[in-house]
Amino acid sequence: MGMTLVRSLFLIIHQKMSTSSSAILTPVGVRGMNVLDRAKFLRNIKIPVLKVADEKLSKITPICKQYFLKLENFKPVQSVSGEKLKCIHMNPEKIGAWTDLSEIDRKSLKEHSVNEDNFIMKDIELSYENWSYGTIFKAVLPENEDIVSGFTQVGHIIHLNLKDHLLQYRPLIGQVLVNKIKSCRTVVNKSSTIDNTYRNFNMEVIAGEENFLVTVKENLCNFTFDFSKVYWNSRLGQEHERILNFLKPGDVLFDVFCGVGPFAIPAVKKKCKVYANDLNPDSFKWLNHNAKTNKLNMALFKSYNLDGKDFILTVFKEYITNYCLGKEKLEKGAKIHVTMNLPAIAVEFLKCYKGLIEDEELLEKFDCEIIVYVYCFAAGTDVLAVAKSMVIDNIGCDISDNIIDIFDVRNVSPKKEMIRVGFKLGKEVIFSAKDCVSEPPKKKLCVDN
Known part of the structure; x- marks a missing residue:
């Protein structure tokens, strides 16, 4: 298991969970959800789009890349059915109008015959599949509180120490992590203390399969063990x-x-x-x-x-x-x-x-x-x-x-x-x-x- 994932998880760990309900790219109406209900994550939003000719896409893309709408399971550049056009979907939290593009970028686009006439607002529907686990946690869990402490991954197991105020959200937190992290098949909540002779944690499976046998690679060696019985x-x-x-x-x-x-x-x-x-x-x-x-x-x-x-x-x-x-x-x-x-x-x-x-x-x-x-x-x-x-x-x-x-x-x-x-x-x-x-x-x- 590479350390990159571990570090990316830690970006979420210690921050306070505070999200404005008016944020465009955030699920609404899910605060306090205990058990995952995917249907409630549906949201219709307006997205700024640039329509450009197919043959111009290679020139336009580098200019617009910084404005791309980046979501899970969503392609920012999509074909227009029946037309030789491409739609470049932009982040509505960055761009709301043509003039929100920088002056330099607007000038560059005009050199390729792309102007305000190519700019439209489009309705799209976002679902649970489009939200990252971090966005979901911010929308669901209590505001102004830490998410977890001690959140990392060993093989296919993610283990975390949930604080008392998050225990009621165990099923949702676990299921979201299993869904969103491809290499994760098991999520456990473990005690923050090692309370027995052999240094293994008491742990509860909160999502996924009850399989504690893992193999990890470290310092060019492979280590296999039962995570529930060893440290x-x-x-x-x-x-x-x-x-x-x-x-x-x-x-x-x-x-x-x-x-x-x-x-x-x-x-x-x-x-x-x-x-x-x-x-x-x-x-x-x-x-x-x-x-x-x-x-x-x-x-x-x-x-x-x-x-x-x-x-x-x-x-x-x-x-x-x-x-x-x-x-x-x-x-x-x-x-x-x-x-x-x-x-x-x-x-x-x-x-x-x-x-x-x-x-x-x-x-x-x-x-x-x-x-x-x-x-x-x-x-x-x-x-x-x-x-x-x-x-x-x-x-x-x-x-x-x-x-x-x-x-x-x-x-x-x-x-x-x-x-x-x-x-x-x-x-x-x-x-x-x-x-x-x-x-x-x-x-x-x-x-x-």
């Missing part, structure tokens, strides 16, 4: 790409909360060795499915279905220990990367790195570079400072000198940002004596957007 956010595509650009062939990636593999799968494609983990059994299932369908070199890929804490304390610890013992090798210049994309509580798992290895004999043999990318939600006047403080507080010692980047990934809500903190995980943490810092949560019970 996927199309708005993180660029962030996935940013991290992948940090990775070089021969690097090692530990993906602690990997989901269905948006970091892990492309990383293997870049010839990195990847250890991917997720607690959700459905994410684990689709992670392995995607590894096969993307034809990964399985010698570079290992997957785990563990709690994040257990993954760090076993798999990650074993790798670092074996590296210090010479049982694991890194290519010259290669780095170890750790991604921790569970922004609601990922910072709490940083406690696991403190005193991870107790064997002091390995301290002198530790010479690898480990970079951790941990995500969190932050609010306040200085969200970057808040994120930095969260990382330091949870890891249990001041690693300010080892922080290499603090990046604002995206705005989650008016008072919340998703932040990525990148830092070098050094021996002063891994071989540090454990203190009384509390344990991270065993389960990934979280609130997310």
Whole structure:
């Protein structure tokens, strides 16, 4: 699914719905409609038209293009039955009379023997098929209110978070989107919070088929999954790409909360060795499915279905220990990367790195570079400072000198940002004596957007 559609949808999301009832190209008499009634969208309007000879059309069209009447399922240039003429339909909200055309354009038209005599007003009937979903929403939903929040598309599914004042319009909103967006077959309304262990949303199908199996393409890889059982956010595509650009062939990636593999799968494609983990059994299932369908070199890929804490304390610890013992090798210049994309509580798992290895004999043999990318939600006047403080507080010692980047990934809500903190995980943490810092949560019970 291309991001162009996602961006175009967002143009409607946050604007206030205020439309004058006198607007010409707007349905009338449908405000407050709960269930779609297409017949009520019929409207007769007068449209300015230029009648021109067929042979002159190629010269006239470039002059008039800016005035075209652009509607869905409507051709602005139409033939006149039984005559060698074309009708150029113009936007009545721009043009009401011949003199509304710019002086330059009128002069250009006259050079092609087109003048005010060619200009007429014509009655046409517009129907539901001619209105865009944005125009319909403006005409139907409450004025001076936001339409939705969190409106995007994953494969054939459009998912949205309807605010309370819009819940009564669920059937109409869903049906309009299914009708108007060709690639959409299912519309769901989902809770704005992730309220269980496995980071999947509670959702209600409000239009279309009850089919949650989707395939999306991102970073040259295909990802198939059941959207109702795993976490996927199309708005993180660029962030996935940013991290992948940090990775070089021969690097090692530990993906602690990997989901269905948006970091892990492309990383293997870049010839990195990847250890991917997720607690959700459905994410684990689709992670392995995607590894096969993307034809990964399985010698570079290992997957785990563990709690994040257990993954760090076993798999990650074993790798670092074996590296210090010479049982694991890194290519010259290669780095170890750790991604921790569970922004609601990922910072709490940083406690696991403190005193991870107790064997002091390995301290002198530790010479690898480990970079951790941990995500969190932050609010306040200085969200970057808040994120930095969260990382330091949870890891249990001041690693300010080892922080290499603090990046604002995206705005989650008016008072919340998703932040990525990148830092070098050094021996002063891994071989540090454990203190009384509390344990991270065993389960990934979280609130997310």
